[in-house]
Amino acid sequence: MDIFTQITSRAVPLHIEDVDTDQIIPARFLKATTREGFGENLFRDWRYKKDEILNADFVLNNPLYSGEILVAGHNFGCGSSREHAAWAISDFGFKVVVSSFFADIFKGNALNTGLLPVQLETQQLAIVFEHMSKDPDTEFIVDIETQTFKIKNTDHSFSFEISKYKKECFQNGFDDIDFLLSLKDEIKSFEAKIPAFL
Amino acid sequence: MQKTLFDKLWDSHLVKSIDGLDVLYIDRHLIHEVTSPQAFAGIEKRGIALANPSKTIATPDHNVPTKNQHLPISDPLSKFQVETLRQNCEKHQVEIFDLGHPQHGIVHIIGPENGITRPGLSMVCGDSHTSTHGAFGCLAFGIGTSQVEQVFASQCLLMKRPKTMRITVNGELSKGVTSKDVILYIISQLTAAGGTGYFIEYAGSTIEAMSMEARMTICNMSIEMGARGGMIAPDQKTYNYLKDRTYSPKGKDWDEAVTYWETLPSDAGAIFDREERFLAADIHPMITFGTNPGMGMNIGQAVPETVDDAGFDKSLVYMDLQKGERLEGKTIQHVFIGSCTNGRIEDLRAVADYVKGKQKAEHITAMIVPGSKQVELMARAEGLDKIFTASGFELREPGCSACLGMNEDKVPAHEYCVSTSNRNFEGRQGQGARTILASPLMAAAAAISGKIVDVRKFI
């Protein structure tokens, strides 16, 4: 995992609720055996029309918007547990996803792969969307240390939750596996006590 | 303190807690070809071995053809993915139920039918419908690939303890109403995000009266409410089902296991973070009209005018349905019977029982994909295959198939499919495909009539 402390970036507004993982990365693109390259097919069926012509109406194809932050509607990432969804978003170039609510498994997957889920209140999310629609060049500052999401050049500064442990992971660029491997002996002694009939 | 079934399972697998996170020991790890290769690559990159390969079992299911499984896979990407699984299993000493193997099948079907799934265990798989196994009173949930890698590396997971919810359903189901209707009804009442953050225990006389297979259908779709998992307390039915299965404990171990399993049900007075109650009498055969499983209604209802879901209007455009429209009598083109929700032998028997002596409507393509090789062989041994063929249904070989349309079993764009699977998302069964979720019985009736019907009028 890469170290992540703070970013300042413009953002892409995806004003849709209940975006499910089949939309983020359709199943037919899950045949790869490596983690790379999924960004190419992020939101494939929304980005392209049936005949593989770019869908100009979809926000990722709108030249006005770009950046390392994806701002989405309520209940983002519902559906399957495929981590490919988080990989696809990261691989496309996003480092942060903002929503007023994330599906459980997606949120865990994102945190595990270095994609920061920033959960705001509904009204705060509305303010963010409003600024973006008024000015696509609006910049945002995401800071892990202070756990804040700021709209640059405004007074809007929203705080977001992240566990102390995950915060350290992002700041130091280490992941759950590094941590679990450090517990090897404790796990072994737990394992030794499991009864045979189980 | 009185504990819930969930509490007992969670606490008995807790290695330690740190900063609000629990290190949970995992007894059984099921893997398949789609979500495991990156995890194998991950541990290899770290230069470590699987912590406990004997606790892992693999099967290729998501991306396999359901025809001619004895031949090499023709799609090069699918072939490569399945071969990667084979190679990884060989390299890391993981047991694999490969294509053609008598124990091959959809990962959530083969766990229970081989006695790998049992009360009291913690089980995970890189697939959200791992919740299915909870029907046996175990802690079972889906994980992402990074977590697959965690379990490979340490046989543990780092988790936040979820909240608990009990859903109680009481009363007797009326004729033509099945466990699939019960769960579609619950999801329609609680919405597609209504269970987020919770582990659900299903209880009540309706659930107790269900067979193990019907209970699995209930737990399977817990994830469609966003829940972490679902579970049902083990009882005599659970033990009867498991007795003498290949991997079930034997002899003295069996007796000790049952003694332990009997301690698992939630204590009287145990507190859940949330309780929901439903009555069997309110449940009718269900169908979905939208593009998430929460957008469901009973067959007698019309598509609602409003739904508390911002995706509602968009979903009706995708489905080409109108507000206020009744779906009873609507022509459909495809019927898909299968998946980890309804691809078990009881489902196939229910379908066979209904279609026997009848013919599918001419314009219908009807496919039956058994959940496992054992289901397929049982169906053939019981002569169900002949009934299906005579009625114009095609019986395939096991796999996930059109449930997610990763292989060539897809529904063409803009056509309607009444499906016994679990997800009606846009494009789930193929680009532009329009999925209507229903029970095997409702799907069988739709195939015969060529349109959506109320199965109760025909039985």
Ligand code: SF4
């Ligand atoms: S049958 Fe469908 S839901 Fe079940 S494991 Fe396969 S793809 Fe997932």
